Each structure stands twice: as C-alpha cells, then as structure tokens.
Amino acid sequence: METKKYKIRKDLSYTFDGHKLYRVEALKDFGNVKKGSVGGFIEKEDNLSQEGNCWIFLDAKVYGNAKVFGNAIINGFAQVCDNSVVFDNAQVRGYSKVKDNARVFNNARMEDCSIVKDNAQVYGNSLLLDNAQVCDNAHLIGTCLVRDNAIVCGDACIYDVVRFISDAKIMSPADYYIGHENWEGGHNFVYTRSNNQWSTLFINGTKEDILEFAKNRGEKYYNFYKNVIEFVEKIYS
Numbered sequence: 001m002e003t004k005k006y007k008i009r010k011d012l013s014y015t016f017d018g019h020k021l022y023r024v025e026a027l028k029d030f031g032n033v034k035k036g037s038v039g040g041f042i043e044k045e046d047n048l049s050q051e052g053n054c055w056i057f058l059d060a061k062v063y064g065n066a067k068v069f070g071n072a073i074i075n076g077f078a079q080v081c082d083n084s085v086v087f088d089n090a091q092v093r094g095y096s097k098v099k100d101n102a103r104v105f106n107n108a109r110m111e112d113c114s115i116v117k118d119n120a121q122v123y124g125n126s127l128l129l130d131n132a133q134v135c136d137n138a139h140l141i142g143t144c145l146v147r148d149n150a151i152v153c154g155d156a157c158i159y160d161v162v163r164f165i166s167d168a169k170i171m172s173p174a175d176y177y178i179g180h181e182n183w184e185g186g187h188n189f190v191y192t193r194s195n196n197q198w199s200t201l202f203i204n205g206t207k208e209d210i211l212e213f214a215k216n217r218g219e220k221y222y223n224f225y226k227n228v229i230e231f232v233e234k235i236y237s
Helices: 207-217 219-235
Strands: 006-016 018-024 039-041 144-147 161-164 176-180 190-191 198-200
Touching: 006 039, 161 176, 161 190, 161 198, 176 219, 198 207, 207 219
Parallel strands: 144 161
Antiparallel strands: 006 018, 018 039, 176 190, 190 198
C-alpha cells in the first residue's frame, strides 16, 4: 500500500470564511515538493488528493467540498472552495478564486485576481489574467486568453485561439467576431462588440488604433484590416 504524501498539521490552523483550515506538510518528495515542506491550507483530506503531484503552496486555501487532484497546483493566496474542482495540470495562482460548481482542468491557468464561478468550466490551454471572470454556464476551451476586466458568461462556449481584453463581455457567438491573418504564421484577431475593441497578436485597441498600426506595416496589411473592419461594421450595424 502506497504511503500518504502529506499530513494535516492540526497545530497550524486558523478560521477563514467560517471554515477551520489546517496547513499540510509533505511526507515525501513528489513533483517540485520536498519532504517536510509545509504547504497551504485545507479543511479536510478530501480537499487535496494523496495521489499525483497536486499541491497547495504558500497561503493558498482549498475548503468546503472543493477537490484538487492530478498534478494541479494552487499557489499564492488563491482559493478553491464550495463544490469546485481543479485537476489535471491546471494552475490557480495569485489571488484567483474557483468557487461554486466551477471546474478548471487540463492545462488551464489562472493568475492575478481572476475568478471562475457558478457552473463555468475552463480547460484546454486557457489563461485568465488580471480581473478576468468566467461564470454562469460558460466554457472556455482551447487556447483562450481572457484578461483585464473581460467577462465570459451566459452559455458561451469559446474554443478558438482568441484574446478577450479590456471590459469585453461575451455571452454568445454574436458578441464577438474572430478572423484570421493568412501570413506570418496565420494569427487570429478578434473584435468584441460590447466594448468595440479589436485584439490582434501585435496590438489591442480601437479600429483607429488597428488601422494606424496596419498602415505602418504596409499597404497589404492596411487594406486587409480596412476591409475586415468595414465588413464587421456592416454585420453589427
């Protein structure tokens, strides 16, 4: 029978959000954790699997009926609570929070003060930064970047290589337009209707910002984005 990888330190506890939490201590080497290392906080053993390389670092907390397993990492001051689950190679860092019935898995990563809540799911290679939120029944799949104060909510299911920035609000496919450059690696670009912003690999901003940048890159780029912007404006007019 395989020995446990950590123990609960009953002598290192405090109450947070109405829950009595305890630090964990590694009983053996695994992943990037060394035997004797003192980690973050859990409420009970069900919160952190004894298998895999999953771990809670620093002052991060996992409590309620939340579960962390696989090779998932919870770090910094992050919180995973309620009935939420973080697994596979997912990482939740900074002051990020996973709550309610949310799921974060595969290679998804949360940084800063990002939030995943309600019944939302974030997976694939998705990345949340700043104050980004994914909520309601939304699914974030593939290689998605959500940052600043952007929100993906409702029943949105985003699976492209996209970047949502500023204060964009995405609830359905009607809230954004995604296109593709056919040169220099074929990068995607995105228009978000709620904040009337464009996001490309090289620049984010208004249509004027995009056209000015494209003009400096050359006539081919300028004409391409000029035609795209005119087309998108007709769609959303």
